[in-house]
Structure formats: structure tokens, C-alpha cells
Amino acid sequence: MTTPLRLGIAGLGTVGTGVVRIIQNHAGLLAARSGRTITISAVSARSKGKDRGVKLDAYAWEDDPVALAQRDDVDVFVEVIGGSEGPAKLSTEAAIAASKDVVTANKALLALHGQELAEAAEAQGLLIRFEAAVAGGIPAIKALTEGLAGNEITRVMGVMNGTCNYILTRMESAGLPYETVFEEARALGYLEADPNLDVGGIDAGHKLSLLSAIAFGTRVDFANVELEGIGAISIEDIRQAADMGFRIKLLGVAQMTGRGLEQRMSPCLVPASSPLGQLQGGTNMVVLEGDSVGQIVLRGAGAGSGPTASAVISDVIDIARGNRLSTFGQPARTLRAARAAKAAVPAPYYLRMQLIDKPGALAKVARVLGDGGISIDRMRQYGHEDTTAPVLIVTHKTTRSALDEALEGFSATGVVAAPTVAIRIEAV
Amino acid sequence: MTTPLRLGIAGLGTVGTGVVRIIQNHAGLLAARSGRTITISAVSARSKGKDRGVKLDAYAWEDDPVALAQRDDVDVFVEVIGGSEGPAKLSTEAAIAASKDVVTANKALLALHGQELAEAAEAQGLLIRFEAAVAGGIPAIKALTEGLAGNEITRVMGVMNGTCNYILTRMESAGLPYETVFEEARALGYLEADPNLDVGGIDAGHKLSLLSAIAFGTRVDFANVELEGIGAISIEDIRQAADMGFRIKLLGVAQMTGRGLEQRMSPCLVPASSPLGQLQGGTNMVVLEGDSVGQIVLRGAGAGSGPTASAVISDVIDIARGNRLSTFGQPARTLRAARAAKAAVPAPYYLRMQLIDKPGALAKVARVLGDGGISIDRMRQYGHEDTTAPVLIVTHKTTRSALDEALEGFSATGVVAAPTVAIRIEAV
Numbered sequence: 133m134t135t136p137l138r139l140g141i142a143g144l145g146t147v148g149t150g151v152v153r154i155i156q157n158h159a160g161l162l163a164a165r166s167g168r169t170i171t172i173s174a175v176s177a178r179s180k181g182k183d184r185g186v187k188l189d190a191y192a193w194e195d196d197p198v199a200l201a202q203r204d205d206v207d208v209f210v211e212v213i214g215g216s217e218g219p220a221k222l223s224t225e226a227a228i229a230a231s232k233d234v235v236t237a238n239k240a241l242l243a244l245h246g247q248e249l250a251e252a253a254e255a256q257g258l259l260i261r262f263e264a265a266v267a268g269g270i271p272a273i274k275a276l277t278e279g280l281a282g283n284e285i286t287r288v289m290g291v292m293n294g295t296c297n298y299i300l301t302r303m304e305s306a307g308l309p310y311e312t313v314f315e316e317a318r319a320l321g322y323l324e325a326d327p328n329l330d331v332g333g334i335d336a337g338h339k340l341s342l343l344s345a346i347a348f349g350t351r352v353d354f355a356n357v358e359l360e361g362i363g364a365i366s367i368e369d370i371r372q373a374a375d376m377g378f379r380i381k382l383l384g385v386a387q388m389t390g391r392g393l394e395q396r397m398s399p400c401l402v403p404a405s406s407p408l409g410q411l412q413g414g415t416n417m418v419v420l421e422g423d424s425v426g427q428i429v430l431r432g433a434g435a436g437s438g439p440t441a442s443a444v445i446s447d448v449i450d451i452a453r454g455n456r457l458s459t460f461g462q463p464a465r466t467l468r469a470a471r472a473a474k475a476a477v478p479a480p481y482y483l484r485m486q487l488i489d490k491p492g493a494l495a496k497v498a499r500v501l502g503d504g505g506i507s508i509d510r511m512r513q514y515g516h517e518d519t520t521a522p523v524l525i526v527t528h529k530t531t532r533s534a535l536d537e538a539l540e541g542f543s544a545t546g547v548v549a550a551p552t553v554a555i556r557i558e559a560v
Numbered sequence: 561m562t563t564p565l566r567l568g569i570a571g572l573g574t575v576g577t578g579v580v581r582i583i584q585n586h587a588g589l590l591a592a593r594s595g596r597t598i599t600i601s602a603v604s605a606r607s608k609g610k611d612r613g614v615k616l617d618a619y620a621w622e623d624d625p626v627a628l629a630q631r632d633d634v635d636v637f638v639e640v641i642g643g644s645e646g647p648a649k650l651s652t653e654a655a656i657a658a659s660k661d662v663v664t665a666n667k668a669l670l671a672l673h674g675q676e677l678a679e680a681a682e683a684q685g686l687l688i689r690f691e692a693a694v695a696g697g698i699p700a701i702k703a704l705t706e707g708l709a710g711n712e713i714t715r716v717m718g719v720m721n722g723t724c725n726y727i728l729t730r731m732e733s734a735g736l737p738y739e740t741v742f743e744e745a746r747a748l749g750y751l752e753a754d755p756n757l758d759v760g761g762i763d764a765g766h767k768l769s770l771l772s773a774i775a776f777g778t779r780v781d782f783a784n785v786e787l788e789g790i791g792a793i794s795i796e797d798i799r800q801a802a803d804m805g806f807r808i809k810l811l812g813v814a815q816m817t818g819r820g821l822e823q824r825m826s827p828c829l830v831p832a833s834s835p836l837g838q839l840q841g842g843t844n845m846v847v848l849e850g851d852s853v854g855q856i857v858l859r860g861a862g863a864g865s866g867p868t869a870s871a872v873i874s875d876v877i878d879i880a881r882g883n884r885l886s887t888f889g890q891p892a893r894t895l896r897a898a899r900a901a902k903a904a905v906p907a908p909y910y911l912r913m914q915l916i917d918k919p920g921a922l923a924k925v926a927r928v929l930g931d932g933g934i935s936i937d938r939m940r941q942y943g944h945e946d947t948t949a950p951v952l953i954v955t956h957k958t959t960r961s962a963l964d965e966a967l968e969g970f971s972a973t974g975v976v977a978a979p980t981v982a983i984r985i986e987a988v
Contacts (some may be wrong), residue, residue: 158712274699277877280870407835425697442853446706
């Protein structure tokens with residue numbers, strides 16, 4: 133057995149303590165599998181005194197994660213602080229400057245600074261590994277970077293924010309409005325301090341941008357992820373979608389098209405019977421499609437101490453085993469700049485509108501769609517509520533721009549009482 | 561860029577030609593990702609003249625795969641011949657003797673000879689990689705060996721024979737008996753030359769034994785996989801199971817218990833709404849459970865040229881990247897001999913019996929179960945057919961030995977007209 137691999141762990145929250153726990157409980161197993169003893173030299177967190185339910189007294193303590201990253205007795209810097217700036221970024225930069233490999237669970241950091249961090253690390257022959265940053269315990273980064281490395285990747289999809297999926301499935305199962313379930317989720321501690329990171333799709337968008345970079349050999353381009361949160365999804369849409377055999381998911385989709393790289397994180401309708409449609413509660417799913425392999429579906433816990441720590445440890449074991457893989461699966465300097473697709477590929481859309489009770493109202497709406505080249509696949513009109521009637525339309529494939537024009541056209545008809553809801557239907 | 565990695569491909573059937581195709585079509589992609597050019601030096605198959613739809617004239621030809629394995633211009637020997645003995649085994653041994661890394665899709669070879677082959681390879685610092693041997697394009701070996709390496713694995717499950725899953729789902733969807741669908745599958749070319757490899761569970765059992773070795777750090781022990789094929793599954797059982805919310809799958813289960821390693825490949829009832837229950841047709845699924853990560857589900861094509869070749873290439877790229885992993889995730893000489901569990905852990909069972917129309921018949925059967933300590937969860941009796949009535953029972957958890965005693969006891973009652981069908985219900 134060779135020399136031990138010595139970790140410095142920055143951040144002792146849910147993930148950090150999970151990592152400590154695995155290393156303490158499974159020392160023999162990890163050594164048998166990696167061929168090296170894996171030890172912890174030092175740890176760092178904001179408050180030293182706090183009881184975290186794990187024994188830490190055998191490890192040196194650093195108040196400053198930058199100092200931790202620079203210690204001579206640290207081979208691998210494990211960054212589980214979180215946040216795209218501040219201590220997480222400073223200490224990761226310090227670790228690279230001090231010639232340490234880095235394992236991180238930090239999607240925000242890599243989504244915003246991944247390119248320069250990877251280039252800096254690779255210039256010194258160092259690694260940045262981030263399995264834990266995407267879809268928690270699911271080995272999605274490894275599946276894409278290594279398991280499917282022989283494929284031209286055609287599409288990557290994912291439900292990668294457990295909180296949003298919890299909210300959407302709870303709305304459906306309990307028949308509760310968004311606002312009520314949002315407050316429940318907050319009370320349960322499921323939401324980030326800034327809830328918009330979750331429900332605005334930002335956190336999941338960060339993850340999608342990392343998958344895109346690997347899949348398409350392009351620089352991480354979070355700025356061009358089209359983001360739409362779940363805040364506008366009503367219980368009515370969830371019910372109507374269910375009635376037509378669909379479920380609404382906050383779905384990330386990345387694909388390389390003739391017009392550039394398309395990256396979207398937005399609510400979509402997917403067939404209720406599909407693996408994505410079946411996904412309940414906080415579970416995550418990543419769907420990878422390649423020209424040879426077809427469709428691979430990966431499902432598991434997307435968050436939590438154990439699952440996320442499991443992913444961190446898999447990166448640590450890879451390093452212990454000598455697996456020296458580039459951050460994004462190929463040298464960072466060889467990644468191409470992504471040309472962002474201006475518009476999403478055409479898709480069918482679900483439309484829900486409030487039609488004013490006037491003769492010829494439906495014909496007017498249908499004419500707007502027809503004039504825009506949008507044909508109707510299915511339509512349902514329900515009984516009137518006071519002076520308006522809910523109308524549901526599923527279109528055939530159309531572009532979002534044609535649809536947006538039609539939505540504007542609806543207003544001009546004078547027969548639509550409220551803004552029309554439009555949700556993309558993704559073929560999964 | 562360093563020197564090219566040169567392959568010798570033995571076997572040019574579905575998988576071999578798929579590998580050639582990926583290397584020809586994706587040369588640039590593979591080089592970008594692996595940092596080396598991947599080339600083919602030579603190929604080998606039984607008949608040289610055959611048109612295989614790929615250009616082979618740039619490669620040297622060897623009639624004998626052993627000669628291929630020994631060529632100086634081959635760095636990695638790709639064995640896609642198949643079969644546990646004969647040319648596949650001889651050429652793999654020759655490759656190791658000639659200091660070549662090996663990539664194989666051969667589950668039978670590794671299930672029967674994996675231990676000695678891995679020891680021979682590792683004694684020379686060589687690799688045997690076999691992602692393609694289990695569940696086709698699904699990166700299941702990688703997920704288990706690397707992605708979940710920080711976990712004590714608690715259970716591994718899988719539907720890993722697409723032909724059996726095709727037969728079972730087709731029986732249900734078309735309402736056809738086993739024999740009819742079996743002949744359909746034969747006509748479609750889905751069955752091995754010896755169909756018992758598929759429907760007897762042997763092929764899937766080989767795969768399970770390989771997963772077990774990695775999961776539990778034990779020597780491959782195919783001889784102790786409890787095998788039961790799907791030949792006895794009737795359309796009646798499929799219908800009754802569906803009616804109670806279950807589907808019947810040829811399910812592999814491996815788990816380490818207090819009484820040793822349990823490995824089973826047998827028809828089981830699983831909830832129709834579970835990911836395993838939802839699996840239709842030839843698709844494969846592997847379920848991995850670890851103490852930290854919880855349950856990870858992997859789904860994809862289990863066979864076919866593209867998916868299997870995708871898995872072969874992922875192993876080749878790993879070698880090109882310098883990822884030097886032991887065959888079973890830890891050195892073969894450190895694997896423990898598996899102590900086989902004598903009996904499966906208790907489970908509920910589904911029983912279907914033909915009760916003779918006599919007063920007190922049901923009471924007699926119920927008494928046999930009660931005397932054996934087996935309690936009844938659900939029971940259904942249907943209308944009489946002539947002089948017998950079908951009775952369905954779902955038991956609470958019981959051991960297989962208690963159940964077997966009860967099944968014998970049924971005969972002694974004189975009220976059971978035919979052998980009782982008993983199928984395990986697996987909690988998935």
C-alpha cells in the first residue's frame with residue numbers, strides 16, 4: 133500500500149459531516165477499494181464549537197479555508213462550503229495555487245467560474261472533480277464523462293432540483309396551490325436561504341450548464357441557460373395536464389442543434405407514464421442520450437448528507453486510484469465557446485386560456501393560431517365560470533416565437549380574459 | 561498528444577462491428593476525450609469474406625484470435641467472441657500472457673473464469689475491463705465500482721436479460737401464453753442458440769455474479785446463484801399479479817446477509833408502479849443500494865450493436881486516459897471467498913392453487929399455512945371451474961423452507977388439484 137491520501141475538508145454542514153462520517157465508518161472498505169488509506173488532516177468551518185454529531189478532535193482545525201487549502205499535510209482540498217463567490221472561490225483558488233487536487237460539491241462556483249478554475253488546475257496537472265455538484269448521489273457526471281464517452285451526445289435532460297419536484301408532486305397529490313406548498317417546503321427546511329435559487333430554476337440551471345459542457349465539449353455557459361421557474365404553475369395546470377396524461381416537471385434540456393447549443397431549465401409537460409413523469413418527491417433523474425447508446429436514465433437521491441457525501445467520496449477514491457481525468461472530460465483549453473441557440477427547437481405546447489363568453493370567441497382564437505401556422509392537436513372547452521370559459525389547447529409542433537406572436541394576437545381579439553398559460557411539451 | 565492506443569478486435573459480430581463503427585465515425589471525438597488517437601491494428605473472426613457493412617481493409621486480418629492477441633502492434637485486446645470456453649478463453653489468456661490489457665463483453669467467460677483471469681492479469685499490472693458484459697449500454701459496472709465506491713453496498717438488483725423481459729411484457733400486453741411468445745422471440749432472433757441461456761436465467765445469472773463480486777468484495781461465485789427460469793410462468797399468473805398491482809420480472813437479487821451471500825435470479829413479483837415494474841420490453845434495469853447513497857436506478861438498452869459497443873468503447877477510453885482499475889474494483893487476490901447463504905431472506909409470496917370443490921377445503925389449506933407459521937395477507941377465491949376453484953393467496957413474510965413445507969402439506973390435504981404456483985414478492 134502506498135502513502136495515505138490526506139484530505140482537508142472545508143465546510144462542515146450536511147455534506148461535510150457526511151464525508152467525515154463515511155471516512156470514519158468505512159476506512160477499511162475505502163482502503164481496500166482505492167489501494168490507499170484515506171485520512172483527514174484538517175477541517176474548517178465557521179464555528180468551531182458547534183456540535184455536528186461527528187468526532188473532529190483528531191483533525192487540525194483552521195478557521196480560514198484558505199489556510200486549510202494551503203496546508204502541507206493536505207493532498208486533496210474538499211470544498212463543501214457552497215456559493216459561487218467568497219470563501220468557496222478564494223479557498224479553491226488557493227488550493228490550486230498550492231498544487232492540491234480539488235473535490236467540490238459546488239455547482240454555482242463551477243457554473244460561473246468553472247472554465248478559469250479548470251484551466252488553472254490543468255495547467256498544473258491538477259484535478260477538479262465535482263460529482264456531488266450535479267444530482268447528489270447519482271453518478272451522473274461519471275456516466276456522462278466516462279461511461280458514455282464513446283457517444284456523440286444528442287440530448288441531456290434532468291429533473292435536478294428536488295425541492296421543485298417535491299413542490300410540484302405535492303401540489304398534485306394534495307391538491308394544494310403553489311403558495312401553500314411553497315410555505316410547507318420552507319417550513320420543512322427544503323428551500324435555500326434565497327428560495328429563488330430553487331424555484332427560479334437557478335440551482336438546477338447551474339447543474340445543467342455543467343452537464344452541457346461535458347456533453348458537447350463546450351465552455352460552461354450558464355449565462356445562456358434559458359431559465360423559467362415554477363412560480364407561475366397553478367394547481368389548475370397540474371390537474372389539466374394530469375387529465376390529459378401529463379405531469380409538469382421543472383425539466384432541464386440541453387442539446388446541440390444546427391443553430392447552436394440550446395439549454396433550457398423550465399417547466400415542461402412530460403408523459404405521466406415516462407420515467408421522468410413517474411418521478412415523485414425529492415428524487416432526481418438525469419437522462420442521457422447518445423448516438424450509439426440510445427437513452428440512459430439515472431435515478432436517485434439528489435440531495436441529503438449521505439447521497440451527496442457518497443458522490444464526494446467517489447471523486448476522492450478516483451483520485452486515490454490515480455484516475456486523472458480532466459474537469460470536463462477533455463482539457464479545459466480545448467473546450468469550444470458555445471454558440472447559444474437563439475430559440476428552442478419546435479415542440480408541441482399546452483395552452484390554457486380564459487375565453488370570454490361571446491359568440492365566435494373560439495373561432496377568433498383558432499384563427500390567430502391558424503394565421504401563425506400553428507395547428508391544433510387537441511382542444512377542450514369547459515363549462516362557463518361566470519362570463520368566461522376555460523379552454524385547453526394542445527398544439528402540434530411549433531416554434532416558441534410563432535407561439536409568442538399568437539399569444540400577443542390573442543390579446544388583440546378581445547375575447548381572452550387573462551394572460552394565456554403556455555407550457556412546452558417535451559418528448560422524453 | 562501521446563502515442564496512439566492500438567486495438568486488436570477479436571469477433572466481428574454485432575458488437576465487434578459496432579466497435580469498429582464507433583472508432584471509424586468518432587475518431588476526433590475519442591481523441592479529444594481520451595487524449596490519444598485510438599486505432600485498430602488488426603481484427604479476427606471466423607469468416608474473412610463475409611460482408612459486415614463496415615470497411616475492414618485498413619486492418620490486418622488474423623484467422624486465429626490467439627495470434628491477434630499476441631501481435632506486437634496491439635495494445636488492447638478486445639474480446640467480443642463470446643462463450644465461456646474455446647477461442648474466447650484461449651485468446652484472452654494469450655493476450656494476458658502477451659502483456660495486453662483486455663476489454664471484453666463476455667459475461668460467461670468472467671462468471672466462470674473471472675477470478676483466475678483477473679489474478680493473472682493483475683500479477684502483470686494489466687487490466688480486464690467488462691462494462692459491456694452487464695446490462696449492455698448502461699454504465700452499471702462503472703457506477704458500482706467507481707460511482708458508489710464509498711458505500712457499503714446493501715443490495716444489487718437487476719432485470720438484465722432483455723429477451724425474458726420482452727417475453728413477459730409481451731405475454732401481458734398481448735394476452736398470449738408463454739409458448740407462443742417464446743416462438744415469436746425465436747423467430748425474431750431474440751433468443752440465444754441455446755434458449756435456456758436466456759429463459760433459464762443463466763445469462764442474467766452470469767451478470768448478477770459479476771455485480772456481486774464488485775459489490776461485496778467476494779470472488780465471482782456463479783455456481784451459487786440460485787437459478788429459476790421463466791418457463792413456468794403462465795399467462796394466468798401474469799394476469800392475477802397485474803390485478804393485484806404487481807408485474808412478474810426475471811429479477812436478479814444479490815445481498816450480503818448474516819448467513820452469507822445470497823444470489824438469486826428468478827421470477828419475482830414487483831409493484832407495477834415501481835421503476836422495475838414499469839420496465840417494458842427489451843430494456844434493462846440495474847438497481848444499486850448503498851448505505852450512504854440509498855437507491856440508485858439505472859435504465860437503458862441491455863443489448864444491441866450500438867449500446868454494447870458504447871460500453872466497450874468506454875472501457876477503451878478509460879484505458880487510453882490511464883484509468884488503471886482492478887477488474888473487480890479491488891485487487892483480485894484480496895477478494896474473499898463468498899460463503900453462500902443457504903436460504904433466501906424471508907419475503908411475502910404469491911400462491912396460486914386449484915382447490916377441489918369440497919366442504920372445508922379452504923380451511924384445510926389455511927390450516928397447513930397456519931401450522932407452518934405462515935400468515936395470510938390477502939386471499940381471493942374465484943368461481944368454480946368444473947370441480948375446482950382457483951385460489952390466490954398473498955402471504956406475509958415467510959422463509960422459502962417454511963413455504964416449501966406448506967406446499968408439500970397441501971398435497972397431503974387431498975383438496976389441491978394441481979401443483980401450487982409460488983412466486984416471491986420482492987420489496988423493491
